[in-house]
Ligand code: ADP
Ligand code: ASP
């Protein structure tokens with residue numbers, strides 16, 4: 441049976457003609473790579489998110505649309521046959537203009553998804569044309585015919601069984617004779633409305649589709665040669681990791697390592713599909729293999745940082761030696777669809793952080809109605825401008841003295857909520873956003889550079 445590889449290329453990997461040409465080389469060099477999912481060209485999603493918030497000033501709105509067109513036109517101008525794609529791309533750009541106008545008076549999550557999806561809809565025209573001109577047997581495919589989700593715009597939930605059935609019907613037949621180029625990040629609900637999987641969601645799309653077509657491998661091509669001991673932008677001394685387990689890599693992604701969308705490894709793990717992460721600019725540098733079984737399981741694997749944290753502290757003397765208080769709190773949160781991330785409790789208070797990965801971005805908000813209902817139960821304090829730092833590793837609780845090493849290094853930092861113990865793989869805490877990178881730098885030096 442023919443082996444299939446799914447490859448995903450992120451925004452910087454498809455930023456312009458030369459970057460896309462490097463993607464085509466990578467695809468061409470591996471005949472097993474049959475399905476390609478890509479992001480919007482670098483910068484485009486951010487511009488579209490701005491438009492979706494509603495830009496009142498017409499001149500400003502038009503200049504954002506011009507900027508988006510400028511990014512795409514720079515690639516189109518390099519084609520031998522630019523007319524092949526110009527009409528389709530102009531049509532989508534006109535839609536952007538119309539949606540952006542609507543967003544001024546009636547911004548909505550549904551409109552945001554329609555608008556931001558245009559980035560991926562255009563970039564796939566560009567890469568398909570480039571590969572066509574290189575003589576590769578390529579077909580552009582609209583992933584909305586397969587990637588069915590619920591209607592939770594901005595962070596839609598994929599419908600796994602239907603996706604598999606739709607992939608069998610609409611996608612697999614194409615793969616027999618073609619390399620298929622399609623969109624990451626976007627999907628469709630049952631009514632045909634465009635949805636998105638949340639910022640950075642192309643990684644997740646690639647894993648979902650790899651699962652649906654039962655691929656033999658998933659490659660995530662980005663702007664760094666693999667996963668590092670921490671974000672190399674924060675610590676230039678960070679080291680690449682050659683091999684890492686699904687659980688460690690999932691923790692990294694969950695705790696903010698932007699290199700992978702937090703849900704990416706769920707489908708890969710379900711079907712035991714090995715994942716490779718590498719740089720599309722320097723493929724020869726190798727990268728990271730994420731697998732079920734790995735040779736080494738070090739106590740300290742990496743440090744991750746997640747910004748934009750919102751901490752909610754609820755205090756009530758009724759909580760003291762009483763039962764049912766937390767149940768009531770969570771009932772209110774569930775009713776208002778507030779997803780809780782971390783939680784710590786004392787006798788009379790509970791602190792929690794709110795989850796945030798949806799497409800609109802920004803710090804997550806406690807909805808005013810939820811706050812009102814909580815205030816009937818207890819006092820409510822909401823704090824912003826916090827970051828979550830996570831230390832990820834293996835069997836940390838069995839390593840004597842490590843807490844002293846970690847907290848000793850951080851003695852000059854004002855630590856907020858600390859979570860430890862529920863998972864053998866991590867210890868995490870909140871700090872003020874302004875000092876978070878410094879906390880990562882100090883810890884990296886102590887735990888990863890001085891060994
Ligand atoms: P893409 O557009 O290809 O999806 P992203 O910007 O989403 O790329 O993710 C790649 C970035 O993730 C890197 O440039 C790096 O700054 C950041 N990053 C965060 N944590 C890590 C880590 N532990 N290892 C490598 N890169 C990381
Ligand atoms: N283009 C989307 C974003 O910038 C999805 C992705 O790149 O993964 O968030």
Ligand code: MG
Pocket residue numbers: 450640643698699700701
């Ligand atoms: Mg990404």
